[in-house]
Amino acid sequence: MAHRGGVYVPAHFxxxxxxxxxxxxxxxxxxxxxxxxxxLVATFLPFLYDRAAGTLRGHLARNNxxxxxxxxGEAMVLVRGPDSYISPAWYASKAEHGRVVPTWNYLTAHxxxxxxxxxxxxxxxxxxxxxxxxxxxxxxxxxxxxDAPPAFxxxxxxxxxxxxxxxxxxxxxxxxxxxxxxxxxDSVIAGLRAAGDERGAEAVQTHRKPS
Numbered sequence: 453m454a455h456r457g458g459v460y461v462p463a464h465f466x467x468x469x470x471x472x473x474x475x476x477x478x479x480x481x482x483x484x485x486x487x488x489x490x491x492l493v494a495t496f497l498p499f500l501y502d503r504a505a506g507t508l509r510g511h512l513a514r515n516n517x518x519x520x521x522x523x524x525g526e527a528m529v530l531v532r533g534p535d536s537y538i539s540p541a542w543y544a545s546k547a548e549h550g551r552v553v554p555t556w557n558y559l560t561a562h563x564x565x566x567x568x569x570x571x572x573x574x575x576x577x578x579x580x581x582x583x584x585x586x587x588x589x590x591x592x593x594x595x596x597x598x599d600a601p602p603a604f605x606x607x608x609x610x611x612x613x614x615x616x617x618x619x620x621x622x623x624x625x626x627x628x629x630x631x632x633x634x635x636x637x638d639s640v641i642a643g644l645r646a647a648g649d650e651r652g653a654e655a656v657q658t659h660r661k662p663s
Contacts, residue, residue, distance in 0.1 A: 458562070458623065459560075459562055459623040459624070459625055460625075461623070461624075461625045462631070464630045464631045464661070465625050465626055465627045465628075465630060465631075466624075466625070466626075467559075467624050467625070467626040467659070471624075471626065471659065472561055472622055472624045473501075473503055475531060475533050475559055475561055475624070476501040476503075476508070476531060476561065476563070476622075477501050477503070479499070479501075479531050479532065479533065480498065480587075481496055481497055481498045481499065482496070482497070482499050482508075482510075482529050482530055482531040482532070482563075483495070483496050483529065483530040484496075484497060484499075484510065484512075484518070484527060484528075484529055484567075484615065484617070485527065485528045485529070485530060486518070486521065486523045486524075486527045486528075486567060487523065487524040487525060488521040488522055488523065488524060489521075489522055489524065490521070493518050493521060495512050495516060495518045497510045497511065497512050497615075498510055498511075498583055498587075499529060499531075499617075500579060500582055500583050500586065506618060506619045507565075507616050507617060507618050507619060508529050508563060508565070508616070508617045508619065509579050509614065509615070509616045509617075510579075510614070510615050510616075511576055511579060511580065511612045511613060511614045511615065512612065512613060512615065513611065513612060513613075514610070514611050514612060514613050515611075519569050519571075519613045519615060523567050526564045526565060526566060526567075526620065527564070527565060527566070527567035527617050528562055528563065528564050529562075529563040529565075529617055530560070530561075530562060530563075531560065531561040531562075531563060532558065532559065532560050533558070533559030533560070533626075533655060534558075534559065534649075534651040534652045534654075534655050535556060535557060535558035535559070535652070536556070536557045536558075536644055536649050536652030536655075537554065537556055538554060538555045538556065538557055538629065538640055538643075539554060539643060540552035540553055540554055540555075541643075542636075542639045542640055542642070542643035543632070543636045543639055543640070544633070544635035544636050544638070544639045545632075545633060545635070545636055556627070557627055557628050557629060557640075557652060557655070557656065558625075558626075558627055559624075559625075559626045559627075559628070559655060560624065560625055561622055561623070561624040561625075562622065562623040562624070563617065563619055563622050564619070564620050564621050564622070564623075565617040565618045565619040565620045565621075566617070566618045566620065567615060567616070567617055568615070568616045568617075568618065569613060569614070569615055570613070570614035570615065570616060571613050571614070572614065573606065573609045573610060575614050576609050576612055576613070576614040577597075577605075577606075577609050579614055580597060580609065580612075581597045584596070584597055626655075626659055628655055628656045628659045628660070629656050629660070630659065630660065630661050634660075637656065637660050640653075640656055641653045641656050641657055644656065
């Protein structure tokens with residue numbers, strides 16, 4: 453998986469391939485962005501990542517004409533993980549020298565590829581089933597597509613259109629305080645947890661540099 457091109461990624465913020473794959477597997481929804489003869493167009497929609505096939509598959513409303521517009525070049529899907537404001541007041545080094553400033557932590561992947569439209573109820577129905585199973589999996593009483601009356605479900609499918617991005621490259625950046633001393637990283641994790649940002653704290657903890 454490539455990490456090159458338009459995203460500025462200092463070496464300490466460059467993630468391993470497996471970490472990028474995990475972000476693509478576990479994200480919720482993302483921005484599909486395409487260049488068209490009329491300019492840039494973006495739609496926020498749920499995607500399902502197929503690692504073996506190298507694709508992101510999603511769907512959007514039929515009434516959203518994004519899927520009808522000609523695409524110039526490749527499409528881009530902007531995938532994000534947790535992001536967090538980092539207060540300089542948290543850093544242990546603040547008490548040592550005071551040379552600290554605010555920053556922002558984040559995980560992001562810019563996924564580029566060829567966009568294909570699937571105006572096919574069977575294709576879209578399979579995708580909706582898979583997306584539902586993914587997001588209902590951890591619920592005590594998960595909802596299933598089969599819980600809906602078939603005629604109703606089939607009618608809903610006619611109101612959406614499928615899209616697939618066949619991935620050509622990924623440019624990813626995980627900026628999670630890896631450039632700070634260990635004591636500062638400990639302080640960032642503690643500060644995020646105190647602020648109620650458990651996802652942000654867990655991301656820093658998971659991707660911190662080995663001591």
